[in-house]
Amino acid sequence: MSSESSGSEPAQGPSVSLALGSGGARGLAHIGVIDVLLERGYRINGIAGCSMGALIGGVFAAGKLDVYREWVCALERTDIISLMDISFGNGGLLRGNRIMDALRELIGDVDIGDLPMKYVAVATDLNSRREVWINKGPLFDAIRSSIAIPTLFTPVEQGGRTLVDGGLLNPLPVSPTLSDITDLTIAVDLSGSAESGVAERVNRVKSADGEKKQSYHAAIEGFVNDALGKVAKSLAGKSSKGDENSMMDVVNRSFEVMQVTIARHNLASHPADLVIRVPRNACRSFDFHKAAGLIKLGRELTEQALE
Secondary structure (H helix, E strand, O other): OOOOOOOOOOOOEEEEEEEEOHHHHHHEEEEHHHHHHOOOOOOOEEEEEEEEHHHHHHHOOEEEEEEEHHHHHOHHHHHHHHOOEEEEOOOEEEEHHHHHHHHHHHHHEEEEOOOOOOEEEEEOOOOOOEEEEEEOOEEHHHHHHHOOOOOOEOEEEOOOEEEEEHOOOOOOOOOOOOOOOOEEEEEEEEEEEEEEHHHHHHOOOOOOHHHHHHHHHHHHHHHHHHHHHHHHHHOOOOOOHHHHHHHHHHHHHHHHHHHHHHHHHHHHHHHOEEEEEEEEOOOOOHHHHHHHHHHHHHHHHHHEEEE
């Protein structure tokens, strides 16, 4: 069942609140999770998302998951380079405005209040040092705040608040779903234990233009390298010491260590009825060109969890 057709044929299964975690490109597995739940008749009545979880959850709530899926699985047909609005001295490498504009054009301008289900995007306010639950206003403003990964995207200044990625304080946002009146709470943790062979499984899934996609991804990295010199070369994972010691890889791994610990504590305080765990070594944080494989992985993990 597609996300856009589900509204005309209401499912009769249990109602669900989804907590969609943060984790960069691994968040594309959220799409596979949602697909399986809909196919099995679950009714998704509420979504709380952090970072990529906020993005995928918001697109689904807007009824455009199929449109986004087609777009993200065909990145070689888009002008990704034109979306890289480089920012210097503003708290992040990218402003992120062009990416949000592209998503608005793809999905349309949507207000959270007009969505057919409860939706919450989780961000972090650097000024008050508290998490922020955004449940009103323009959808893509909320998403932009939630995905503002420190050092990568510039923070969002809003009403005296400096908002960045919600993963700093709540990478697996079960707590915003506690007031939902639903049968089940299902959480999708993108920082699951590493598994042998999972990255190879993801890599084996190719689109029809798989080789073009890989070369296009390499071209994007080359553009970043040329534009930003040695710093960007490290950010793209081209360190002389190897990928594991590049600047961005170190930042990502440090961020993930923090998120794993916080998610574990949050789940102990606010347990979900079902937790679907995506191995943290399924891909690197910016491997968005592996969308097809990550979506399939999300499907497989959800089917296993429901069994």
